[in-house]
Amino acid sequence: MEQILVVEDDTVVRENLRDLLESEGFEVLSAENGDEGFKIAFEKLPDLILSDIRMPIVSGFDMLKKLQDNITTSDIPFIFLTAKVEHDEIRKGMTLGADDYLLKPYKRNDLLSAIDARLKKKRKIRENVELFKFSVVKRVQHELRTPLISILGLSELMLENIGSLTHEELSEIANKILDSGSRLLRRVEKLLVYVDLLLDESSPETRSKINENEYQVDQDFLAARLSETAAIFNRTDDLAVAFENKLLVITDLHFEFILKELLENSIKYSKQKSAINITGRSNGKYxxxxxxxxGIGAKSIDAEKIGVFNQFGKEGETKEGLGLGLTIVKKIVELYGGYIKIESKENSHTIFEFGILISKEKI
Incomplete structure (x- = not known):
């Protein structure tokens, strides 16, 4: 049974809401003000909160801010119920993280529809998180175990034969351990970035402020950073970079993550001494x-099929593996209102194209 917290200082309104919601099969919690409401929400973690705005002791706005500031309660869907609301108040509530507003007196069907919409959205997010957790348990065991087993096995080999190994043999083992450790670290870091993106997607406050992020593209800086990545794989001479200097609606972390991931993908699926070209230009909006x-290319690759733990094989079909890289790229681009396209021809080439909005101040 789904649980709804009603925060309302008017006893009659509060009890009427309780009767209505209980008749629809909900379990109802109630509070007389925002202070009491926050305490109950923190303890019980209801599936949704209905709240008045103007209340004694702690207002609905102040309660919502406390809920959003607490990681335990920040994802609880929140609907304001109020007799009168000004445009500035709506903006304030939405900025704080409110999901909806309903004006009193509200119709029964309008209230139930608003509740149903928010609960469905929360169920979908919960399903996605559970699916991700299941996928992590199923796939990560192998993907993280492989480099970890290599580290442990090589370390054990070195310890057992420490007295008989030559300097060159010790150096070789140490380099293999370092390589396995680096691969393990990169995979863990990608998992953490992906989890952060899931949290950003489910946070109304984060989504409402997404367009406030800005990143200044700098040709020289990006060329240097991408050359560092190419150098790890001895592909510096294969790389050509050309960017226009523009101000974009994205964070530096996310933009540079996309570039690095797509470059590593190209390096992985192309041969030494074959060209990799990265360009960035404005079309006015993007x-x-x-x-x-x-590289090897593929018969067809659909950007819509990019998903967690999927990698693209020679025939453009997916195969099992920790394919988080392209999934993260897609999620980042979509988070900022951009697009991504993929063109691939077998035994010829692959082109990744993505568009990020240009800051309106610099268009």
Whole structure:
């Protein structure tokens, strides 16, 4: 049974709401003010909160701010019920993280529809999180175990033969341990980035402020950073980079993550001494970045099929693996209102193109 917390200082209104919601099969909690409401929400973690705005001791706005500031309660769907509301108050509530407003006197069907919409959304988020957790348990065991077993096995080999190994043999083992440790770290870091993106997607406050992020594209800086990545794989001479300098609606962390991930993908699926070209230009609305390689390609790749733990094989079909990289790229681009396209031709090339909105101040 889903649980709804009603926060309302008017006893009659509060009890009427209780009767209505209980008749629809909900379990109802109630509070007389925002202070009491926050305490109950923190303790019981209801599935949804209905709250008045103007209340004694702690207002609905102040209670919502406390809920959003607490990681335990920040994802609880929140609907304001109020007799009168001004435009500025709506903006304030939405900025704080409210999901909806209903004006008193509200119709029964309008209230139930608003509740149903928010609860369905929460169920969907919960299902996605559970699916992700299941996928993590199923796939990560192998993907993280592989480099970890290598680290443990090589360390044991070195310890058992420490007295007989030459300097060159010790150096070789140490380098293999370092390589396995680096691969393990990269996979864990990708998992953490993905979890952060899931949290951003489910946070109304984060989504409402997404367009406030800005990143200044700098040709020289990006060329240097991408060259560092290419150097790890001895592909510096294969890389060509050309960017227009523009101000974008995205964070530096996210934009640079996309570029690095797509570059590593191109390196992985192309041969040494084959060209990798990365360009970025403006079309007025979007900053369009393309990453093109002369690699193995595939018959067809659909950007819509990019998903957790899927990697693209030679035939454009998915295969099992920790394919978080492209999933993260897609989620980042969508988070900022952009787009991503993929063109691939078998035994010829693959082109990743993504567009990020340009800051209106610099268009």
């Amino acid at each position: 900053f369009i970045t393309t990453v093109k390689d002369a």
